Amino acid sequence: MSTDISAHIALNRFGYGIRPGDSPPDDARRYLLRQMERFEPTPAAIAAREDVSDKPGEVLQMLRRLRRERQRSGGETAMTGMSMEDGAIPTEVRQSYMNAGRFLRTDIGLRTNVAIASDTPFAERLVHFWSNHFSVSAQKPGTHYQVGAHEFHAIRPHVFGRFSDMLKAAVLHPAMLLYLDQFQSVGPGSRFMQSRRRRSQGADGGPQGLNENLAREIFELHTLGVDGGYSQVDVTEFAKALTGWTLSGIGRIERFAEEKPNGSAFVAPAHEPGSRQIMGQTYRDTGSDQALAVLDDLARHPSTARFIATKLARHFAGDEPPTSLVARLEEDFLTTGGDLASLTRTLVNAPESWVARPVKYRQPYEWLVASLRLTGVDELDFRRITGALDQLGQLPWRAPSPAGYDDLEGSWAGPDALFRRVELAERLARDVRSDAVLEHAERAFPGALSDHTRTWLARAESGQQALGLLLVSPEMMRR
Amino acid sequence: MTMNLNRRTMIAGSLALSAGLTLPRMAFAQGTGSKKLLFVLLRGAADGMAMAAPIGDPGFAALREASLGEYEGAARADGMFAIHPALESIGAAYASGNALFVHAAATAYRERSHFDGQNMLETGGASPYAARDGWLNRLVGMIAADGGAEAPRALAIAPTMPLALRGDAPASSYAPSALPQASDAFLERVGLLYEGDPQLGALWERALETQAMAGDSTMRNLRDARAAGELAASLMSGDSAAQIAMIELGGWDTHANQRGAFARAARQLDALLGAYRTGVGGNWNDTLIVVATEFGRTASFNGTGGTDHGTGGAAILMGGAVKGGRVLADWPGLATRQLHEGRDLRPTIALESVLAGALADHLRLDPARAMAQLFPGRSAVPTGGLIEV
Numbered sequence: 001m002s003t004d005i006s007a008h009i010a011l012n013r014f015g016y017g018i019r020p021g022d023s024p025p026d027d028a029r030r031y032l033l034r035q036m037e038r039f040e041p042t043p044a045a046i047a048a049r050e051d052v053s054d055k056p057g058e059v060l061q062m063l064r065r066l067r068r069e070r071q072r073s074g075g076e077t078a079m080t081g082m083s084m085e086d087g088a089i090p091t092e093v094r095q096s097y098m099n100a101g102r103f104l105r106t107d108i109g110l111r112t113n114v115a116i117a118s119d120t121p122f123a124e125r126l127v128h129f130w131s132n133h134f135s136v137s138a139q140k141p142g143t144h145y146q147v148g149a150h151e152f153h154a155i156r157p158h159v160f161g162r163f164s165d166m167l168k169a170a171v172l173h174p175a176m177l178l179y180l181d182q183f184q185s186v187g188p189g190s191r192f193m194q195s196r197r198r199r200s201q202g203a204d205g206g207p208q209g210l211n212e213n214l215a216r217e218i219f220e221l222h223t224l225g226v227d228g229g230y231s232q233v234d235v236t237e238f239a240k241a242l243t244g245w246t247l248s249g250i251g252r253i254e255r256f257a258e259e260k261p262n263g264s265a266f267v268a269p270a271h272e273p274g275s276r277q278i279m280g281q282t283y284r285d286t287g288s289d290q291a292l293a294v295l296d297d298l299a300r301h302p303s304t305a306r307f308i309a310t311k312l313a314r315h316f317a318g319d320e321p322p323t324s325l326v327a328r329l330e331e332d333f334l335t336t337g338g339d340l341a342s343l344t345r346t347l348v349n350a351p352e353s354w355v356a357r358p359v360k361y362r363q364p365y366e367w368l369v370a371s372l373r374l375t376g377v378d379e380l381d382f383r384r385i386t387g388a389l390d391q392l393g394q395l396p397w398r399a400p401s402p403a404g405y406d407d408l409e410g411s412w413a414g415p416d417a418l419f420r421r422v423e424l425a426e427r428l429a430r431d432v433r434s435d436a437v438l439e440h441a442e443r444a445f446p447g448a449l450s451d452h453t454r455t456w457l458a459r460a461e462s463g464q465q466a467l468g469l470l471l472v473s474p475e476m477m478r479r
Numbered sequence: 480m481t482m483n484l485n486r487r488t489m490i491a492g493s494l495a496l497s498a499g500l501t502l503p504r505m506a507f508a509q510g511t512g513s514k515k516l517l518f519v520l521l522r523g524a525a526d527g528m529a530m531a532a533p534i535g536d537p538g539f540a541a542l543r544e545a546s547l548g549e550y551e552g553a554a555r556a557d558g559m560f561a562i563h564p565a566l567e568s569i570g571a572a573y574a575s576g577n578a579l580f581v582h583a584a585a586t587a588y589r590e591r592s593h594f595d596g597q598n599m600l601e602t603g604g605a606s607p608y609a610a611r612d613g614w615l616n617r618l619v620g621m622i623a624a625d626g627g628a629e630a631p632r633a634l635a636i637a638p639t640m641p642l643a644l645r646g647d648a649p650a651s652s653y654a655p656s657a658l659p660q661a662s663d664a665f666l667e668r669v670g671l672l673y674e675g676d677p678q679l680g681a682l683w684e685r686a687l688e689t690q691a692m693a694g695d696s697t698m699r700n701l702r703d704a705r706a707a708g709e710l711a712a713s714l715m716s717g718d719s720a721a722q723i724a725m726i727e728l729g730g731w732d733t734h735a736n737q738r739g740a741f742a743r744a745a746r747q748l749d750a751l752l753g754a755y756r757t758g759v760g761g762n763w764n765d766t767l768i769v770v771a772t773e774f775g776r777t778a779s780f781n782g783t784g785g786t787d788h789g790t791g792g793a794a795i796l797m798g799g800a801v802k803g804g805r806v807l808a809d810w811p812g813l814a815t816r817q818l819h820e821g822r823d824l825r826p827t828i829a830l831e832s833v834l835a836g837a838l839a840d841h842l843r844l845d846p847a848r849a850m851a852q853l854f855p856g857r858s859a860v861p862t863g864g865l866i867e868v
Contacts (some may be wrong), residue, residue, distance in 0.1 A: 118571045135544050209782015213734045216591070216788070226592045226607075232820070391658050393638040400522065401592050402731055413678065414640040415686035416652040423658040426665045456672045461664065469668055474676050 005447040009354055012479040013316065015121035017370035017444060020433075030367060032122050032348045036341060039123035041156045043114055047382050049152065052103065053078060053263035056142030057249025060095055063141050075134055100144035107148025108389070108396050109382025116372045117379065122161060126344065129315055129366070131396070133308075134170035134222060135181045135404030138397050146175035147397035153262050163308065163338030164299035168292060174247040174263045180402060183250065185211035187243040187272025189371040201427075210272075213241035218298070228303030237276045240291045260288065284412030300346045305333040311407070312343070317352055318359035319408050325352035326396065358478035361409040364392035366479075367421060371471045374444055375432040391420055418472075425471035431446045434463035437470055445475045480676050488543065497648065500508035512631070513714050513765045514800070514842055516616055517755065518643065518725045519746070521597065521772035523732035524593060526786055527793025528778065528824060529741045530566065531580045535559035538813025543647075544762075556580060557806040565745035568753030573804060577763075578797040579865070581833050582808035585774055585826035587857065591788035593732070596773030601643040603831070605856030614853040615725060619648035621844060621852055622722075631722035634689065636711050638834025639846070644725055648716030648855060651689040651721075670721040692719050698793040704728070708751035726751070731772060752797060767841045767866065771830060778813060791824030794833065800841055800866050807833070829859040836862035 010028035011018050018024065025031035066089075085227050115124045121140040138147045154173040158166035170176060177183045188210055215238035219230045248265040249258050257265035266288035276283045276290065281292050281297060298304060310328035313321035332339075333348040347353055362370065368388055373379060389395045399405045406412075438457050441449055453473045460466035470476065532550050533539050535558060540547060554570040560580065561769035562570045563829070572578035588599045588607070596777035603614030615633070621628035635641050636680040644650045645728060673679040692714060706728060714832060715721050728751065730744040732762055758767055775792030791811070796803070811825035819825040831854040839849035846861035 022838055116534055181783060183783070184735060188782065188783060206785065211734055211781055211783045211785070213788055220592055220594075226590070232591070387657075391656055401593060401732075410642070410645050411639055413682060414635075414638065414652040414684045414779060415689060416637075416654055416656075417639050418679070418682045419686040419690065420638065420656055420658055422666065422669050423656065424660045425659045427659050452675060453672065455669065460668065465665060465668060469672055472669060474679055477679065 005356055006354060008448040009356075010122075012370070012445065013346070013359065015125060015251070015351075016115055016118070016366065017121070017373050017476075019373045020182075020376040020440065022443075025442060029348055033121040033345060034169050035122045036160050036344060039120045039160065041159070042152075045110055046152050048158075049110065049148075052145045053149070053174070054104075054249050055100070055145040055248060056178060056477060059096060059142040060250055062096060066090070066093060069271070096389065100142075104138050104144040104397070105386045106382050108447060109380070109385045111148065111151060111261065112369065112372075112385045113184075113379045115369045116221075117378060119178060121373075125366075126159050127151065127156055128396075129312070130159060130166065130170075132399070132404040132407075133311065134166075134176070135399045135402055136173075136175040136397060137402070140178050141397075143175055143178045146178060147457075148172070148323050149173070150175035151264070151397070158340070160341040160344065163333070163340055164296050166340070167222060167299050168295050169261065171214065171222060171295070172264050172291070173258065176214065177245060177247055177264060178218055180214040182207060182212045182214040182242060183246040185239065185243050186270045189239055189270040189274070190243060190272055202363070210236075210239055210243065212236055212239035215242055218295075219438045221403055223295075223298040223307070224303040225307035228307065231290065234278050237278050238291075238294060240272040240274075241276045241294050244268060244288060245291060246270070258288065286455075298418045299380055300334075300337050302334065305330045305338075308338075309333055312347060313352075313408055315360075316347060317355070322352040325350050329460075331418075360479050361413045362477055362479055363395065363405065363407075363412050364394035365405075367390065367477070368392060368436055370426075370476065371428060374440075374471065375428055375467065388424060391424065393417060393420075421477075422472050426468045429468035430476075432467070434467040437463055437466040441462065441473075441475075444470075449475060498542060500816070505631040512722065513575055513762070514619075515759065515762060515766045515798075516723045516841065517711060517715070517766070517768045518723075518839065519751070519768060519770040520597075520641065520643065520725065520727045521731050521744075521770065522593075522597065522727055522729045523676075523772075524596070524774050524788060525583060525731040525744070525772040525774055525792065526737065526741060527584075527772075527774040527791065528775070529733075529737070530563055530745070530793050530795075531560040531582055532563065533582075533810065533813065534561045536810070536813050538817075542813060545780060545784070546738065549742075557808075559810070560806055563741070563745050565799070566749050566758060568749050569795060572752075572756070572837065577799055577801055578653075578795060579801055579803040580806045580808075581794040581796065581830070583791045583811050583824055583826055583827060584804055584808075584828040584830045584833065585791050586830045588774060589790060591774070591790075593773060593788070598642065600771060600773050601641065602831075603854045605854075610855070613641070615643040615723065616646030616648050616650055617852055618838060618842075619644075619650060619723060620646070621849065622842060623648065625844060632692075632720065634714060634721035634725075636707065636714065636724055641725055641727060651685040653689040655710065659852035665666045685861050692721070695853045704747040704751040705754040708754030708756075709758050711751075712755045716759060716762060721775035733776070733785050734781070734787060735785040737785040738754040739782065740785075756797075759829065764867075766798035767800045767837065767839065768795075768797040769834065770795040770797070771834070775824050777828075778818055778824050779822070789823035790819045795828060796833075796837055796865060802856055802865060802867055803839075807865075821844060828862075829857070831857050832859040832862045833865070835859075837865045840866035840868060 006028035007024035010025055010031050014032055056062055118124045136147045136150050138144050150173045154169035163432055186209055212235050216235045220226045224230055244267055245265050246267055253267050256267045256269050260266055268287055274285050278294055283293050309326045312329055313325045317325050328346055332343050336342045457466045457469055530704045534550055553561040554562045556562050556573055569578055582821040586595045586599050599612050600605045602610035604610035619630050630648050635644050637652055638654040640652045673683045675772055711724055711726055715724055728748055733740045771794045774790055774794055776786035776789040781787055809827040811827050815821055835850040835853055839846040850861045
């Protein structure tokens with residue numbers, strides 16, 4: 001038995017584990033770096049996905065119409081307390097909600113099946129890392145159709161591209177514009193607001209005013225980090241620069257909408273006129289480009305370099321990543337201006353990434369994908385995937401906040417969470433081939449399988465029990 | 480539930496023998512073992528001015544004219560405030576002297592990030608990320624040390640462990656699962672596999688204890704707030720009950736169209752607490768419920784009928800142990816010059832003082848020491864007189 005465990009680290013720390021029939025790589029670094037060339041941003045299954053970019057607008061329209069009708073019929077509580085169990089909800093709306101939920105679950109199944117079958121699992125891990133960095137959560141009406149598209153169209157194409165391109169695509173995607181309320185933010189001095197003031201109070205659904213949610217979260221969560229050097233005034237100014245960015249297909253603004261990538265739109269009459277002062281820089285009013293110019297500057301800010309370096313290092317090298325690794329990544333990000341291919345190479349080439357002991361507790365999603373790969377499942381029905389992930393507490397695009405799912409051990413290593421993995425492991429092991437589990441275990445964790453685990457796998461009462469134990473073994477729980 | 484206490488207990492018992500583990504016995508510090516504490520964390524910054532609306536302040540109408548209608552006919556608190564109509568059970572507890580609102584309160588946090596704000600509220604540290612463990616976990620340790628007994632059972636009613644309960648003192652987590660039950664044979668083998676692994680071994684031991692406590696609950700998820708309240712009450716009742724529990728409720732980040740969103744969230748909270756109150760039955764007089772959130776929201780509505788991240792907020796103390804029927808506030812006023820940074824309700828009460836004072840009196844701990852250990856680095860004085868003694 002070799003004591004070199006670099007193949008184990010390449011497979012498990014960087015990837016999603018091994019599949020039956022795969023051989024552990026001979027040259028671990030090369031195996032990872034080659035995935036950057038072989039990565040398929042748009043696999044066939046994703047390319048074949050139905051185009052539903054018009055759906056969010058449809059859902060919003062329907063809800064607005066419903067709200068107006070309820071207000072008109074004297075329901076002072078219009079919308080308050082409306083839930084899908086409510087008998088008063090029209091069938092059409094209820095059906096639309098169910099369709100949206102089904103579409104979301106299909107997308108979750110799609111991204112998971114791509115990861116299960118992938119022969120570039122390290123690249124898939126990076127997709128999921130960035131997707132969580134730019135977390136969108138299916139909470140608001142309409143987002144069910146967009147959160148999957150966000151990852152497929154705003155994250156995947158840029159994983160080995162430039163950070164600034166990913167940033168612009170991700171935060172100005174309809175999913176994010178819906179999720180963080182940007183779609184209804186209107187400049188206080190915009191043409192929409194001026195005409196609204198002239199015509200007294202507009203009806204419900206008309207232009208309202210500024211919402212600073214997206215601006216704040218871009219600073220705090222996507223670029224500079226909370227201590228990155230911005231103030232409340234910067235947040236408000238940036239929110240004004242962002243006004244006008246919304247999505248197409250929303251009722252009366254449609255005739256003003258200028259099409260933008262991925263189904264977003266810019267509505268000039270909602271944009272706040274004038275120059276903006278943000279973090280000491282002046283941005284002339286260039287319409288939709290004003291926000292893009294701010295984003296370009298944020299993308300190359302030193303606070304951003306440090307924030308991204310720290311998060312990436314924490315994901316691959318432990319909750320308290322070595323400061324030397326953070327420094328390497330930070331320097332790379334700064335010198336290349338945020339070239340993510342270069343950043344990835346630096347991560348793989350850094351000695352700190354190859355520490356022999358396990359550095360992370362696998363998150364539920366990582367554990368499930370690695371378990372399905374290990375058991376040789378090629379593709380699982382989307383209902384079973386979402387059911388399992390729901391029980392494990394980590395459905396994609398369902399993070400509890402815009403910060404995404406937490407990347408610290410303490411968030412995941414809980415007694416109940418462990419019990420659930422054990423319950424699921426026994427269930428998973430029931431339906432698949434479970435012969436030669438011990439040899440399979442040696443291949444899955446080359447050079448890293450402990451004598452203790454080997455003993456209990458060998459003593460298992462059946463192949464199924466052995467496979468179940470392998471799925472919850474200490475080697476499988478950590479990476 | 481008692482009917483089913485059995486299968487998991489037996490597994491835990493047999494494992495304890497085979498793996499040499501010892502199951503903690505229930506031995507509470509003298510005199511406080513019957514005291515219950517439920518901590519409810521409202522994630523997303525619940526709007527205190529919607530919870531208990533200061534309608535007696537002339538500034539309120541100016542800031543939130545659109546909201547005035549909601550409070551017509553609502554229960555009043557201390558003359559000045561109106562309790563949100565969705566908070567029915569809480570309002571009833573207030574009327575019978577079993578609930579109080581703490582208003583214009585905040586932790587020492589003065590910025591506007593949810594995540595940093597929650598970190599400070601959960602760790603009790605003087606700045607975000609200053610402490611690695613949670614104040615609720617340190618409270619468990621304090622009770623154990625003071626009573627010279629084993630730690631009281633502490634439980635997060637959640638699939639994962641919230642930060643407030645993370646730390647050196649033992650704590651468990653539990654949420655009903657829809658997964659098929661694993662076989663006893665498999666569970667026993669897993670115990671053997673984790674033997675000698677400090678982390679997985681300890682987690683496994685606690686998982687089995689909690690499964691035993693919960694029995695075969697029929698509740699399938701925590702989305703139904705009423706069922707969650709019933710579950711919390713059942714896990715905190717009986718011989719092997721948890722003395723301290725924590726539960727989280729999201730949905731409070733009301734940036735847009737706040738009226739509907741807040742009412743929905745408030746109804747959830749109220750259903751949870753109402754069901755909990757019914758479920759604990761005769762233990763009500765020994766019960767303290769603390770409801771807190773990371774910070775308040777802007778005093779006026781924004782351009783989209785919502786509120787953005789603010790500073791001063793509100794907390795609720797509820798339970799038979801509470802000297803309620805009042806609003807604890809040093810009301811700062813709502814005129815623009817009276818607002819914090821011209822936009823937020825100005826905090827005038829340290830939430831840490833309220834928490835330390837109430838918890839210490841309820842659990843018979845020294846208030847100054849509770850303050851020092853739960854919220855290190857604060858100069859604030861624990862608030863007395865909140866609990867019936």
